[in-house]
Amino acid sequence: MKNIKIKYLLSIVSMALLVLGVFSSCSDDSSDSGSGTLTITSVAKAEEGDLVPVTQGDPKNYYIIRGSGFTTVEKIYFNDFDTYFNPVLVTDTEIFVLIDEKTPYADASNKLKVVTKLGTIVYDFVISPPSPTFGSFNPINATEGDVITIYGNYFLDPIVKVGTETVPVISSTLTEIKVKLPAGSDKKYISVTNISGTATSAYAVGTAIYDDVAYYGFTFPAWNNHTYESAGSEQGLIHIKKKMEAWGNIQGDWSWYDQIADYSGIRVAIRADNPGALKFCFNGNWDDKTSPLLTIGTTWTTFVIPWSALGNADHVQNITFQNMSKNAAGDGVENTFYIDNIGFVLK
Known part of the structure; x- marks a missing residue:
């Protein structure tokens, strides 16, 4: 059996039980050495409905790695972070794994690495940061051309908008961003977006x-x-x-x-x-x-x-x-x- 298709999943518990059952039914169809070909074809989030391939994953969520040659898997790394997996939830063609909440997301390799006795395979995969949090910005009463500093967290590759206008980022870290206010900023809210979501200031410019x-x-x-x-x-x-x-x-x-x-x-x-x-x-x-x-x-x-x-x-x-x-x-x-x-x- 080469694929797992899951529909109408009620909970992650039922998902795990289903995977266990399917993997057990597959055990007689594959040898200890597996297919002999080590490859990753896709990664999908373990959720209700068809498994849809994704290129980025969220910590604290379960994913299914699909491919072949997984029977002798020894290590799994997301962004070079050694990730625990349950060997029971591994077949030759699928791995059911939880992305650890401690997995790094900034200045990372953006790679999934599966190490087996047959060898190692690396796959492009991005770990999403948490959605940004918007603490404050200063000064509130800045005007056109003034540089403001935005304080918060999870500002990875941020996109900043003043109202609906996207403004260039002068500099940024995970916790601070500097931008220059454009014309027409007065009484506009400021938002910061990363690949996981958007956070908006509680207060508007000039208030x-x-x-x-x-x-x-x-x-x-x-x-x-x-x-x-x-x-x-x-x-x-x-x-x-x-x-x-x-x-x-x-x-x-x-x-x-x-x-x-x-x-x-x-x-x-x-x-x-x-x-x-x-x-x-x-x-x-x-x-x-x-x-x-x-x-x-x-x-x-x-x-x-x-x-x-x-x-x-x-x-x-x-x-x-x-x-x-x-x-x-x-x-x-x-x-x-x-x-x-x-x-x-x-x-």
Whole structure:
């Protein structure tokens, strides 16, 4: 028997059982030495339906290698990574194998190698990286001709788009990409694609109020006694740190910005040393009944505050945060807060 055709597979378990059964039925048809000809004709993913030959494979998935001369197989390598296989799931013409999740995919040989007592055969086969992850990009408020840095992971041979326009990659590693923004980038999202999938930025170009630096005059004056930290930012490279006494605050400078017709509200990322609460004081409104109260945890959380929660604001004049953390008795307590990625949310 030279081929295995699998239809209507219900699960990978049933696939393995089926392969075991078919291979057992073939055992009387072939000798220990096999056909004598070592060749790989195709590789197919083990999934429901007909086996369709593929040229790339995903780690943690099962594949069937087809060819001949496999009876005496000793080693299987994907990108020179020694891959475990079960000898029970090998016949002269098929090998059922799982691509290990540790298989390298970057700067690799892109080869499948099967070693048998008859010899070794090498076959062109690409190991796909995971789909890219998009962490952040900086600066958000870059303009035409500015170079931005995209942070994330699995950026193998990346294709970058700003909106629908593909832009040349200046440089890239697996975790960083540099590109130059084209004309018309404002309020466009950025996407990164590799052979496995696409990831898109959570925020659009030009939507920052604070992104490593403050825009439109909405700074936090030095008399707040806050600091800037460069490790572990939610967006970009720098975030704000402020130790606030009970009912203390960090007050923003006063300014005026009313070009907000394209936006539905404001976003901000916050975490704290201890679980607590911050009041989002907008445009000088310190009224407890109307100012949004944000419940803060110890990991970054991005809050989206719609204009409707801010009195249907038609402009931004001031942003201030007040510590509302309390102990079990209801008394105000000191807490340290980290604030990042203040910006607008597109409609």
